[in-house]
Each structure stands twice: as structure tokens, then as C-alpha cells.
Amino acid sequence: MTTPRTLPLAPAHPGDRARLIVAECFGIQTPTFQGEGPSCGQPALFIRLSRCNLTCARCDTKYTWDWTTYDPRAESTRRSGADLADWATTSPVDLVVITGGEPLIQQRGLIPVVHRLLESGKRIEVETNGTLPPDPALLVEGVTFNVSPKLASFGVDERRSIIPHALDAFAASGRAVFKFVASTRPDLDRIADLADTHHLAPIWVMPEGASDTEIAARTRDLAGAVAARRWNFTTRLHIHAFDGARGR
Structure with a gap:
């Protein structure tokens, strides 16, 4: 299997720091919802940044990092x-x-983007894989983190995706929820282990899947076991409502 190429993870020189590498922005011309987690179903705008430090096999936004399949010049702008x-x-x-x-x-x-948005009355959710501790300047009223640590079942080496000091920082921040993608019931045992080790709460579980059929099947398999653990459960609304269309 070809290993995906990645581009540098940061701007090339300090003068570029005010410019962000962006994959897409959506939710204004064509309105949409937050599709996952605690705010599922709420109207939302999305700023999707490009580049990733993981290469998960089951990722559904590979156009942000997999340059064996996508052209970064076509898929991102500063x-x-x-x-x-x-x-x-x-x-x-x-x-x-x-x-x-x-x-x-x-x-x-x-x-500076986040602080200006807060000043304008917006509230912010940052969706992160939880491998990088948050800057203290982002740990402010109006900002929450949807932290989604990636398990081995998502097609990633957990030595890269589970970073203890980063998870500990999010848990201590008081501004994070922890949303795990689960494929099978054994994933729930791994989630429980991580939650106990790093004091992660609240826990949200989301069934892995890129179609209504996959999500429905995994929901039926997982929901009872998730409920028994007194965790939260979320679907993937954008798949059900918009068939996973990009920009929705």
C-alpha cells in the first residue's frame, strides 16, 4: 500500500503565521448543521483547516492531507x-x-480568529484528534473542544494517535468533551480504558460509517452497550441528511 505523502505541518516562515491553510469554509450560502456530538442538529458554520498529523485509513476528509490521491494546490488555500x-x-x-x-x-x-469571533458573539467548537495540547489562549469562555482520539480500529497506530500528555491537558481544561468513533463493541472497552486512565469526561460514542446502512447497523449493535455504560451517543446527521455531501 502506498504511504500517503504529507506537506509541512506549519507555514514556512514566521511571516506566514497570520495566514492559515484552509481546505474549505461552508454553511452560509448553503446552510447546514453540526452533524456530530453535543451540538448535533444545531445550525453551524464550518471552517475546515487543511493538513493533519495522522493518516487514518478510515478518515472521511483525506482531501486535507492525502496527497497521493488529492492535489494540495487544488484542495487548499492560504x-x-x-x-x-x-x-x-x-x-x-x-x-x-x-x-x-x-x-x-x-x-x-x-x-486571533477565535478571539475576534467571540467578540462578535459567536461560540466556537474546535474539533481535534487530541494529539496536540491546546494553547492556553484558546482555553477561554465560549470555546469548547470536541476531542476525538482515534482508536486502532479507525486504521491508525495508537502510538501516534493516543498522546497521554495531550489527553491529560484536555481533561484538565474543563472545556473538552471526548467523542470516540466506534466500530465494534470491543472498541467500547478501549474507550473505557482511556477514560479511566486519563479521566476523560463526558464521553460521546459515534458509530463509524459513511452510509445510512453502515451507521444504522452499528447503532443497533452499539447503542445498548453504550447506554449501559451511561455514556452519550451521537449519530452522524450530515450522512443521514445530506448523504455525506461535501460542504454540508
Whole structure:
């Protein structure tokens, strides 16, 4: 199997730090919802940053990092933080989801964007794989983190995807929820182990799948066991509602 190529994870020189590498922004021209986690079903805007520090086999946004399949010149642009904030503040929708890829690769450049959005009355959810500790400047009122540590069943080496000091930092922040993608019931045992070891709470479990059929089957298999553990369960609304269409 060909190993996906990745580009540098940070801008090339300090003068570029005010510009972020962006895959796409959506939710204004064509309205949409947050599809997962605690805010599932709420109207949302999305700023999807490009680049990732993992190469998960089951990733559904490979256009942010897999340059064996996608052309980075076609799939990403550099945009200033001011431009991104201006874009989001044109909409009355108050929830802005900053996702990826792995957005915390570029978190220093995100700080002024996030603070300007907060000043305009927005609230922010940062979706992260939990491998990079959050900058203290992002641990402020109005910002929450949807931390999704990737298990081996997601097609990744856990020596790369489970970073203890980063998980500990999110758990201590008081601003994180922990959303795990699960494929089978044994995944729930691994989630419980991580939750106990790193004091992760609250826990959300989401069935892995890229179609209604897959999600429905895994929901039926997992839901009872998740309920028995007193965890939260979330679906993937954007798959059910929009068939996983990009930009929805």
C-alpha cells in the first residue's frame, strides 16, 4: 500500500503565521448543521483547516492531507485570519465549528480568529484528534473542544494517535468533551480504558460509517452497550441528511 505523502505541518516562515491553510469554509450560502456530538442538529458554520498529523485509513476528509490521491494546490488555500473572521461574521448563525484535518497544527494562527469571533458573539467548537495540547489562549469562555482520539480500529497506530500528555491537558481544561468513533463493541472497552486512565469526561460514542446502512447497523449493535455504560451517543446527521455531501 502506498504511504500517503504529507506537506509541512506549519507555514514556512514566521511571516506566514497570520495566514492559515484552509481546505474549505461552508454553511452560509448553503446552510447546514453540526452533524456530530453535543451540538448535533444545531445550525453551524464550518471552517475546515487543511493538513493533519495522522493518516487514518478510515478518515472521511483525506482531501486535507492525502496527497497521493488529492492535489494540495487544488484542495487548499492560504487565507488570513481577518478574512476568515469576516466570512463568519456575515452570518447570524452563532456556532462556528473549526475542524480539519487537525486544526491545532495551526493553533497559534487561530488565536486571533477565535478571539475576534467571540467578540462578535459567536461560540466556537474546535474539533481535534487530541494529539496536540491546546494553547492556553484558546482555553477561554465560549470555546469548547470536541476531542476525538482515534482508536486502532479507525486504521491508525495508537502510538501516534493516543498522546497521554495531550489527553491529560484536555481533561484538565474543563472545556473538552471526548467523542470516540466506534466500530465494534470491543472498541467500547478501549474507550473505557482511556477514560479511566486519563479521566476523560463526558464521553460521546459515534458509530463509524459513511452510509445510512453502515451507521444504522452499528447503532443497533452499539447503542445498548453504550447506554449501559451511561455514556452519550451521537449519530452522524450530515450522512443521514445530506448523504455525506461535501460542504454540508
